[in-house]
Amino acid sequence: MFSIGKREFISLFKGIKSIVIIAILLVSAYYSTKLAELLLSTGMNISAEERQNIYTVGIQFLILLFGQLFVMGLSHDVMNKELHERTIRFLVSRVARSQIVIGKFLGIWLFWLTCLFVSFLIVCVFAQTFDIIAFLQLTSLLTYQISLTILLSVLVPKPGFTMFLGILVGIAFPILIAWVTLTSNVWVAWMRYITPFYYIQHPNFAFLTNLLLSCVMLIISIEIFKRRDC
Amino acid sequence: MFAIETKDLSKSFGKTTVVKGINLQVQTGEVLGFLGRNGAGKSTFINMLTGIIRPTSGSFSLLGIDGPSDHVKKRIGVMPDYSSLYGNLTAKKHLKYLAGVSGKTVTNQQCIDVLRSVGLEEHANQKAVKFSIVMKKKLGIAQAIIHDPDLIFLDEPTSGLDAESTIEIQQ
Ligand SMILES: Nc1ncnc2c1ncn2[C@@H]1O[C@H](COP(=O)(O)OP(=O)(O)OP(=O)(O)O)[C@@H](O)[C@H]1O
Ligand SMILES: [Mg+2]
Numbered sequence: 001m002f003s004i005g006k007r008e009f010i011s012l013f014k015g016i017k018s019i020v021i022i023a024i025l026l027v028s029a030y031y032s033t034k035l036a037e038l039l040l041s042t043g044m045n046i047s048a049e050e051r052q053n054i055y056t057v058g059i060q061f062l063i064l065l066f067g068q069l070f071v072m073g074l075s076h077d078v079m080n081k082e083l084h085e086r087t088i089r090f091l092v093s094r095v096a097r098s099q100i101v102i103g104k105f106l107g108i109w110l111f112w113l114t115c116l117f118v119s120f121l122i123v124c125v126f127a128q129t130f131d132i133i134a135f136l137q138l139t140s141l142l143t144y145q146i147s148l149t150i151l152l153s154v155l156v157p158k159p160g161f162t163m164f165l166g167i168l169v170g171i172a173f174p175i176l177i178a179w180v181t182l183t184s185n186v187w188v189a190w191m192r193y194i195t196p197f198y199y200i201q202h203p204n205f206a207f208l209t210n211l212l213l214s215c216v217m218l219i220i221s222i223e224i225f226k227r228r229d230c
Numbered sequence: 231m232f233a234i235e236t237k238d239l240s241k242s243f244g245k246t247t248v249v250k251g252i253n254l255q256v257q258t259g260e261v262l263g264f265l266g267r268n269g270a271g272k273s274t275f276i277n278m279l280t281g282i283i284r285p286t287s288g289s290f291s292l293l294g295i296d297g298p299s300d301h302v303k304k305r306i307g308v309m310p311d312y313s314s315l316y317g318n319l320t321a322k323k324h325l326k327y328l329a330g331v332s333g334k335t336v337t338n339q340q341c342i343d344v345l346r347s348v349g350l351e352e353h354a355n356q357k358a359v360k361f362s363i364v365m366k367k368k369l370g371i372a373q374a375i376i377h378d379p380d381l382i383f384l385d386e387p388t389s390g391l392d393a394e395s396t397i398e399i400q401q
Contacts, residue, residue, distance in 0.1 A: 002330075003327060003330030003331045004331060006330075007327055085313075085314045086310070086312060086313045086314060087313060087314060087315065087316055089282050089308070089310040089313045090308075090310070090313065090328055090331070090373065091331060092281050092282055093280040093281050093282060093303060093306070093308040093310070094303050094304070094308075094328065094331045094332045095300070095303060095304075095331050095332070095333075096300035096303070227284070229277075229282070229283035229284060230282045230283065
């Protein structure tokens with residue numbers, strides 16, 4: 001499990017896509033603090049709660065809008081590439097299938113946790129505050145996005161198709177989720193309870209629900225993968 | 231205890247039954263070769279034992295442990311019939327990674343020793359994408375034995391190889 005996770009983690013740092021995404025994240029972290037300073041200097045009416053997380057607002061928007069796209073962009077083929085090329089046979093004959101999925105999850109999760117942590121550190125250097133609750137909320141959001149990515153990669157056998165799907169889902173999901181979270185239309189409003197934005201609207205511990213939903217998606221992924229011939 | 235024991239092991243894909251009620255007992259220490267025409271179901275049979283595909287019915291045990299079992303996986307070595315390698319990993323990194331997946335840490339020297347035994351010593355630091363078919367087969371065998379398993383499955387380790395390499399591998 002840990003070997004698989006480690007390899008996934010290391011390979012995520014390689015390649016032009018990761019470098020671009022990491023760069024975007026770090027640059028936004030820097031400008032996030034600049035933006036906050038600008039907003040504060042205008043003397044706008046800012047509540048204490050807002051003042052608390054204003055420094056990371058740039059990172060928050062970036063992850064809300066593009067998190068799913070970034071995660072999918074890097075990891076859409078995390079499972080189906082190995083299934084397609086049949087390298088997965090080396091793994092399934094060596095270790096339990098649940099451990100393969102969990103190992104891959106841990107590798108991706110640690111990658112994003114590292115990126116997010118460094119971004120928050122940059123903010124911390126300039127703003128001298130570390131917004132722990134915002135950090136945990138974003139971590140829960142990324143956890144959800146990673147689990148969804150893994151689920152799709154197990155469900156859809158063709159890597160080419162998940163790449164296409166990844167772009168589609170990455171762009172459409174934030175818009176859809178924002179809509180179901182904010183709408184008063186009862187036909188779709190229930191969906192907010194299975195999507196992640198609803199649980200990170202306010203600085204409280206509701207974000208833990210996202211972790212629960214992630215677990216459910218991972219368990220479904222494992223059960224599907226267990227039933228598959230490789 | 232048998233190294234391999236199967237009872238009425240069968241596999242169907244949709245309506246076609248490919249492996250039908252195999253009863254087999256293999257003693258520990260025995261080397262068993264499996265012959266059959268193309269499409270007879272040899273690979274399908276092996277893949278059931280190695281956890282790659284699920285049997286439709288019947289049962290089996292490996293090294294006295296009822297399968298399919300995740301516990302026995304650490305103790306078996308498998309070279310699947312068709313599998314590409316991890317193109318961007320070198321031969322040595324393949325062995326380190328896959329031994330690690332089996333829960334074993336191996337030294338550089340152990341990797342080199344195993345690579346030497348299959349005749350890939352000089353290519354230890356070469357990426358697998360650049361390997362010829364025969365070299366890939368040899369690396370396939372090396373990864374099946376790197377974690378020192380008690381039971382080894384090799385699916386067509388010598389097909390497509392020239393006579394010299396075949397003898398090399400059989401040794
Ligand atoms: N996933 C699958 N879905 C449907 N049919 C399959 C599948 N895998 C194998 N078969 C069929 O099962 C039969 C046996 O295949 P198998 O690969 O086990 O044969 P084999 O004895 O190993 O042949 P070869 O000598 O060519 O390696 C073949 O007719 C093949 O088409
Ligand atoms: Mg075969």
